[in-house]
Ligand SMILES: C[S@@+](CC[C@H](N)C(=O)[O-])C[C@H]1O[C@@H](n2cnc3c(N)ncnc32)[C@H](O)[C@@H]1O
């Protein structure tokens with residue numbers, strides 16, 4: 001499995017050097033010069049734990065959650081204190097289940113706003129159980145403009161495969177109508193055993209008919225360290241399903257605003273990933289800057305301890321070579337299905353074609369991308385292979401890293 005990602009990485013970065021993560025951390029994060037900076041905050045608590053889920057989370061208790069949020073506020077002050085106020089594109093809360101800290105969200109947003117002007121809104125991931133008029137109003141009053149609801153599937157069959165409860169679709173629609181948001185996104189998982197185009201189509205139709213203006217359709221990933229027994233559909237069936245659902249969404253006039261998201265309204269966007277640079281706060285949160293990528297510890301206890309010592313809770317840091325940073329840039333930008341040569345040149349000070357002209361030529365010949373005036377757009381075939389490669393990447397890199405970090409708060413180092 002990792003041979004594919006190793007060879008691709010070596011070819012694209014022109015070195016046999018792996019991405020080497022070391023147990024080291026900087027006391028200050030040099031984000032002041034970064035344009036297009038996104039912010040992410042992780043709230044790692046859930047009422048019950050889903051067997052298929054790889055994210056960093058622990059069972060919720062009010063006491064632990066409050067202690068965690070106290071540390072989170074301190075981490076924001078540690079990172080941004082004493083620096084000039086900075087523009088940030090967006091702030092996303094992910095988890096876990098961030099709404100379990102709904103009563104503290106305003107306090108967190110107010111603290112972030114001391115240091116950052118957020119220009120494109122604030123998003124929060126929700127569990128369907130959180131979608132009540134009361135919780136939604138608390139979020140709205142705190143300044144939240146976008147929500148993303150983890151539906152997974154509206155159908156009993158898949159809910160039981162995933163071990164999730166049924167979603168009360170009428171209550172969901174009524175709550176969403178009572179408290180509107182600029183973006184209401186719903187998450188679905190595809191490529192589950194025996195899932196058909198009709199199954200997915202009916203989920204997407206139900207989403208748009210019941211308050212969503214945006215959907216995310218994630219391919220199911222069978223992480224090695226989860227206890228889930230569910231295995232994903234084979235490649236051929238997965239491709240047919242992805243092509244059929246993409247064509248369906250495009251025929252309906254929904255805009256594809258990233259590799260796996262579609263929106264029915266122009267203003268609807270939900271993506272915490274497609275940023276040139278981002279700062280992450282909280283357990284497991286990652287930070288991507290011009291020359292480094294770092295990841296916070298996964299342990300809530302060790303996170304709070306580090307913050308108590310007035311130190312950043314970084315577990316691992318990697319420092320990029322220029323080519324490695326370019327690959328990171330292209331990989332994350334490609335999520336939006338478009339790469340602009342002009343933006344690349346602005347970021348790196350060197351033309352995209354000079355660095356990756358050969359690869360782009362091959363990608364065009366293979367029918368993966370088209371070029372129009374310096375904008376490279378992914379074709380449906382390209383999008384499938386991106387999905388396919390991303391699956392390898394997730395299993396070779398993320399699975400390995402998260403598997404270790406769930407067990408060790410501060411590992412010695414990891415080579416990917
Ligand atoms: C943090 S959860 C969303 C919010 C909330 N905790 C919930 O479960 O409803 C983020 C999303 O990741 C996706 N996800 C989780 N595990 C996955 C897996 N193994 N493969 C693909 N997608 C997954 C799900 O669609 C889920 O809604």
Ligand code: SF4
Pocket residue numbers: 045046048049050053054055057095096097127150
């Ligand atoms: S899918 Fe959501 S609710 Fe389930 S464990 Fe993961 S973060 Fe928690």
